[in-house]
Amino acid sequence: MNSHLSKIVTVEQALEAVSDGTHLMYGGFGGIGTPPSLIEGILQKRVQELTLTGNDAGYPDLGAGRLISHGRVKRLQTSHIGSNPEAGRQMMEGRLDVRFYSQGVLAEKIRAGGVGIAGILVDGDLGEGHGVGKQQVNIAGRTYWIEPAITADVGIIYARVADTFGNLIYDKGARNLNPLVAMAADITIAEVEEIVPAGDIDPERIVTPGIYVDYIVKSDGVKREWD
Template sequence: MREPIQIKGKSKVGNLDGALASINDHCSVMFGGFGGIGNPPTIINGLLEKGVKNLTLIGNDAGFPNIGIGKLVSQGRAKKLIVSHIGSNPIAGKLMLEDKLKVEFSPQGTLAERIRAGGVGIAGILTDIGVGSMVEQGKQKTIINEQEYLIETALTADVSIVYAKKADTFGNLIYETSARNTNPLVAMAGSYTIAEVEEIVEVGELDPEAIITPGVYVDLVIQSKGIDWKWAWE
């Protein structure tokens, strides 16, 4: 049997205090998750306790009022959302209508590609989704082979927060079933990426074929204190 590759270097395992130190007022924070599933609850609860405000939150949706990222939105900690929808969180809609929260909507597939583009260093993507509709307002367009496309800019953030099933001390990540959703893309697109995980193991203990996010994208790994979203979908 082949011996596991040994990676030398400082462990990326830290604690919640270290994670929270990197997120302050006015930060842009990109989060993994879909309808709450895959949101990192320990980090989100920590941000609530820290009192961070005026955040720009970038992710698939606004969650639910009392689950995942929805807690930050519902308590007015965000000044802007960049999401595909807010329908699962009526408080987000209320804040938007009261002009207390700016919301930039992006079609779900387009949003995912904008995040992926940010992660791999591409300035933007071309898409025909939204051409001829209100989606194209204020956006640049181009024509390729007589087809008109919108130029959608890439998305990055000061900090990305993701949730994973397992990590090793180098930051390689394995996700659990549908909780994988947008987390792999989000992990690539932050200037600083924090992974909250259920289990932390030593380098070499993870099956290399099961690793989804390479540790090169991850700056800090913390132990999760437990999820608050699984019960909502049972």
């Protein structure tokens, strides 16, 4: 691959796409699989009023939760904030606008965005009140409501291995939303443990095809302490 076509960049170069008000989508579940070096880079960049979309609010000092505890987030679309009391506090005080979705619905909205489908049909029995005011559809005697797909300006994801084209393999429970975010963001930045030449990963084992990945950065790693 020509060097001027290389997707491998520094954290600072990759994060040129992130500025005040950016809609940022992140992979990770309870902080596991949220790219630590990119989160640190965004913190250092001191951008404000971000809109975040991701599974949960992480922990105050882990994952995307760090952006919330540092007051950089204005809106959050998520399924769960129970592990981040700071997110709950900011929501109660009206500083953080939180929109909750059922976890599988949120994941599927992101996937729809990633595969170019305009929306999904959600079971009318799911989540009392969530479908109020939304367009309804009847199929075989059951009621569904339409949830629009979600895309974002920038997606930040974590993987174990990337090749130089951006083909990705994930790491155990750190896969979660990462392959979906990779597809749904306009610009996708993958933070990885290891970068290998294109051709080194068996094509049968690739989870995310590199066409979805715009930038690759090498991870500085994260220490996770078990309670």
